[in-house]
Amino acid sequence: MGNIKDLVGKVQFDGDRPIVVPPELQWIGQGRSAVVYRLQGTDLAIKIFYPGYEDLAHVEGEVYEKLNNHEFFPAFYEKGEGYLTMQYVEGITFYDCLVNGVAITDEMVQRVDEALEFACRLGFNPSDTHLKNILLTTDDEVKVIDVVRFTQEFDCPHWRDLKKAYETFYQRRYVPKKIPRFFIEFIIRLYRKRLLPI
Known part of the structure; x- marks a missing residue:
């Protein structure tokens, strides 16, 4: 998923506000520590953590790995530096x-x-x-x-x-x-x- 890593690297924040976002990423929502996008044309969601919260990607990624794609939770695909990729749920x-x-x-x-x-x-x-x-x-x-x-x-x-x-x-x-x-x-x-x- 090298392309995902490149896209995430292009996202720029001002605090918790995304100010530069590649057009391939469609905003879904955001919370206290991250913003979530859908990769256009796919069923893939990308959760990108704000500056200062990047370590939470590792924490949440480990939780998803242990949940093991159980039906009660979105399927999990990958954790990267400051981001996660998972199933986009309609x-x-x-x-x-x-x-x-x-x-x-x-x-x-x-x-x-x-x-x-x-x-x-x-x-x-x-x-x-x-x-x-x-x-x-x-x-x-x-x-x-x-x-x-x-x-x-x-x-x-x-x-x-x-x-x-x-x-x-x-x-x-x-x-x-x-x-x-x-x-x-x-x-x-x-x-x-x-x-x-x-």
């Missing part, structure tokens, strides 16, 4: 399910539980599992993405709290399944400040 996040009114079902929640339990059996401590790190694929499968923090040692309550909110509020008949983005962001801010009774 679908929408659970966050976008809420925004677009796509119902999140008990079965979907159960699949996330199964994915995290599988990771725990391998000795990982699944962390940072939130609405934007869970995908509903076009084949109605569920995949967990962004596993870089699965090696953290502290107890991360994100998924546990999301499940509690799902069971306590979302499943009620009168709660709308399509929720405005601004309201979701407001709830997230309250949660981060620990101002919600969860």
